[in-house]
Amino acid sequence: MSTYRMLTEQEAVEYARNIPDLFPANAKLTSREIGDGNLNFVFHIQDEISNKSIIFKQALPYARVVGESWPLTLDRARIESEALILQGELCPGFVPQVYHYDIEMALTVMEDLSAYEIMRKGLVARKYYPNFAKHIGTFLARTLFLTSDLALHPYEKKKRVASFSNPELCKITEDLVFTDPYYDAATNSFNPLIREQAEALWHDDAVKLEVAKLKEGFLTRTQALLHGDLHTGSIMATEEGTKVIDPEFAYYGPMGFDIGAVIANLVLNYVAQEGHASDVQERESYQAYLLDTITGIWTTFEAEFRTLWAEKAVEPSAAIPGYVDDYVRRLLQDTLGYAGCKTIRRIVGLAHVWDIESIEDPAVRAHSEKLALAIGRELILKRESISSVEDIADLISDTHIALSV
Numbered sequence: 001m002s003t004y005r006m007l008t009e010q011e012a013v014e015y016a017r018n019i020p021d022l023f024p025a026n027a028k029l030t031s032r033e034i035g036d037g038n039l040n041f042v043f044h045i046q047d048e049i050s051n052k053s054i055i056f057k058q059a060l061p062y063a064r065v066v067g068e069s070w071p072l073t074l075d076r077a078r079i080e081s082e083a084l085i086l087q088g089e090l091c092p093g094f095v096p097q098v099y100h101y102d103i104e105m106a107l108t109v110m111e112d113l114s115a116y117e118i119m120r121k122g123l124v125a126r127k128y129y130p131n132f133a134k135h136i137g138t139f140l141a142r143t144l145f146l147t148s149d150l151a152l153h154p155y156e157k158k159k160r161v162a163s164f165s166n167p168e169l170c171k172i173t174e175d176l177v178f179t180d181p182y183y184d185a186a187t188n189s190f191n192p193l194i195r196e197q198a199e200a201l202w203h204d205d206a207v208k209l210e211v212a213k214l215k216e217g218f219l220t221r222t223q224a225l226l227h228g229d230l231h232t233g234s235i236m237a238t239e240e241g242t243k244v245i246d247p248e249f250a251y252y253g254p255m256g257f258d259i260g261a262v263i264a265n266l267v268l269n270y271v272a273q274e275g276h277a278s279d280v281q282e283r284e285s286y287q288a289y290l291l292d293t294i295t296g297i298w299t300t301f302e303a304e305f306r307t308l309w310a311e312k313a314v315e316p317s318a319a320i321p322g323y324v325d326d327y328v329r330r331l332l333q334d335t336l337g338y339a340g341c342k343t344i345r346r347i348v349g350l351a352h353v354w355d356i357e358s359i360e361d362p363a364v365r366a367h368s369e370k371l372a373l374a375i376g377r378e379l380i381l382k383r384e385s386i387s388s389v390e391d392i393a394d395l396i397s398d399t400h401i402a403l404s405v
């Protein structure tokens with residue numbers, strides 16, 4: 001029989017007290033539920049005497065945002081704990097340290113990152129993160145390369161594919177990212193002022209065909225262990241540091257899905273700045289910074305990925321001349337396709353982003369939303385003609401200019 005029970009703030013304190021070596025015996029613990037995501041409870045637990053604090057993240061047997069009518073596997077907490085531990089080994093310092101996890105209770109006890117800020121909030125406020133591109137590019141290269149067939153014995157890799165099988169969370173992505181935005185799904189929601197654009201998308205056979213191919217990649221490829229939901233609400237940052245949280249959607253899938261997710265969320269902030277920054281110069285320089293960040297992420301990713309390939313590949317075909325170049329070229333194209341899908345889903349699908357939703361005036365918001373749809377479409381349709389990193393920023397700014405005239 002399962003011993004799972006949903007913790008209250010007080011029960012979280014009692015549970016914390018019983019974890020060996022976490023707090024001193026005389027600790028005076030307080031607890032506060034701080035979760036703001038769609039799915040889980042997050043408790044901040046602090047010892048008022050030593051000031052030491054930790055985070056409890058507990059999965060509920062359903063999606064928090066909807067309630068009991070949307071049941072959801074507790075196994076996502078095991079996946080999240082194990083992914084965090086593995087990512088911490090592969091790329092030390094870039095994820096919260098896991099102190100303890102309890103599969104029955106669907107609970108992860110981890111490092112408190114309250115000194116960091118959810119990056120999406122910082123981006124909306126036009127903060128600059130000078131180390132972010134290098135950090136996330138490195139994180140992506142290491143976690144993706146080192147969990148792939150390029151770096152693992154095939155038996156070990158297939159064991160991991162099985163262990164990170166995550167069908168229920170993948171199904172959410174399959175529906176919300178690849179299927180629902182492209183027809184009049186009941187769960188879609190969008191600004192009434194962009195109905196014409198949403199309907200055009202539902203009848204856009206060229207885009208729907210390309211999205212079907214990208215979805216096929218998501219369904220069938222086991223290229224690497226992905227974070228699976230790497231948006232800027234799953235990244236905590238300061239000017240100096242970067243931490244990736246929330247890998248409950250982790251599974252073996254196409255590498256470009258993770259890289260594309262980060263790029264899409266920078267694109268979403270880029271379009272949102274149209275409605276946030278009233279000073280044109282300030283807006284343009286922040287948008288230029290976002291484009292530089294996108295370029296920097298790919299540049300760092302590619303350099304680190306090629307270094308890992310040269311130094312750590314165990315797959316014999318890795319030594320075949322031309323293979324690495326071909327692999328990286330296809331990866332860039334996948335990345336752009338998935339970036340397009342992840343941009344579009346946040347405009348017409350079920351779950352939106354604060355960058356855009358915080359634009360109060362619906363007409364101003366509609367301008368940003370139309371731009372996001374146009375950029376998403378171009379990323380999907382033109383991905384195969386893009387072969388260099390500079391082309392990404394050009395594609396975004398050219399689409400922006402075209403929509404402004």
Ligand SMILES: Nc1ncnc2c1ncn2[C@@H]1O[C@H](COP(=O)(O)OP(=O)(O)O)[C@@H](O)[C@H]1O
Pocket residue numbers: 034035036037038039040041042055057096110111112113114118233234245246248
């Ligand atoms: N390790 C952490 N340290 C500090 N705050 C955290 C930590 N993990 C999560 N949080 C806070 O809890 C919120 C929800 O966490 P998240 O993992 O995104 O939950 P969900 O899976 O429900 O989306 C985050 O936006 C962040 O504010």
Ligand SMILES: CSC[C@H]1O[C@H](OP(=O)(O)O)[C@H](O)[C@@H]1O
Pocket residue numbers: 037038039063065172173176229233234246351
């Ligand atoms: C009802 S799940 C919708 C959406 O929420 C997840 O994000 P998060 O838990 O980080 O808020 C994920 O992106 C899902 O697609």
